[in-house]
Amino acid sequence: MKDYLVRGMTMDGFVKVVAIRSTDIVRQAAQIHGTTPNATAALGRALTAGSMMGNMQKVENGSMTLQIRGGGPIGTITVVSDAEGNVRGYVTEPKVPHQSMYPGKLDVGATVGTNGTLTVIRDLQMKEPYIGSVPLVTGEIGDDIIAYFAQSEQTPTACALGVLVNGDMSVEVAGGYILQLLPGAPDEVIDALEEGMQRAGSVTQMLEDGLSPEDILAQVCGSLGVVFMETTEVSYKCYCSRSRVERVLISLGRKELEEIMAEGENFPVECHFCETTYEFTPDEIRDLLERI
DSSP, X not given: OOOEEEEEEETTSOEEEEEXXXXXXXXXXXXXXXXXXXXXXXXXXXXXXXXXXXXXHOOTTOEEEEEEEOSSTTOEEEEEEESSSOEEXXXXXXXXXXXXXXXXXXXXXXHHOSSSXXXXXXXXXXXXXXXXXXXXXXXXXXXXXXXXXHHHSOOOEEEEEEEEEOTTSOEEEEEEEEEEEOTTOOHHHHHHHHHHHHHHOOHHHHHHTTOOHHHHHHHHHGGGOEEEEEEEEOOBOOOOOHHHHHHHHHHTOHHHHHHHHHTTSOEEEEOTTTOOEEEEOHHHHHHHHHHX
């Protein structure tokens, strides 16, 4: 089954909903970066949230960047989503030590840390991007996404994220959901959602039980019902290319390129997101100088 997300609304029109299966996305990220279980769980949760948030923007050619700096051993988590929800990401330190809250439960909060911020950069194809930043609450990422929407966008939100990592470091399942209240939502809708989320239990368990994103939203929303409006396949997708790297090198300016060329050796440039390396010979650097 390919990864995909669904967007919709409760039948009363008071709650926007989105849910995702992101298992293959997280598996690919773990394979590319060689992450240990705690790093896999942290990056996987960020990729899952980033995919949903990028898709929720619905701005053609827009993008959304999620950066989490908590002071923990993983360093900085960076995730970028396009307007469809295709994502890419990396962490500063992929080989973090194993930390558990209790047997079978990875301590993502300790891996990420809480002494820092969650920052969202939205490129809405306007002159300047929108940037919102909030202090981290728990470092568990789901709680921090909730705090971001409440503080930076004044939108009451529920967010649940799950990544199950096996003992052999493979990813069993990954996914999540985001619910957002619209203005005027009555107390009984809020009560119904709280009861539904408690009854549904953890995202990880629902995914492990074979529930689809549609099933998960049906469980969480319960008697409110859900009208599904859009289904979108999503994947781990990097947009790097040699031509893009050339533009980045040109942006360094003449002086720096001349210094690189003077060294007389091939100059490698590695993409953080997919770890593809692009090598430029001194002659190719000279060609870039001629294009400036």
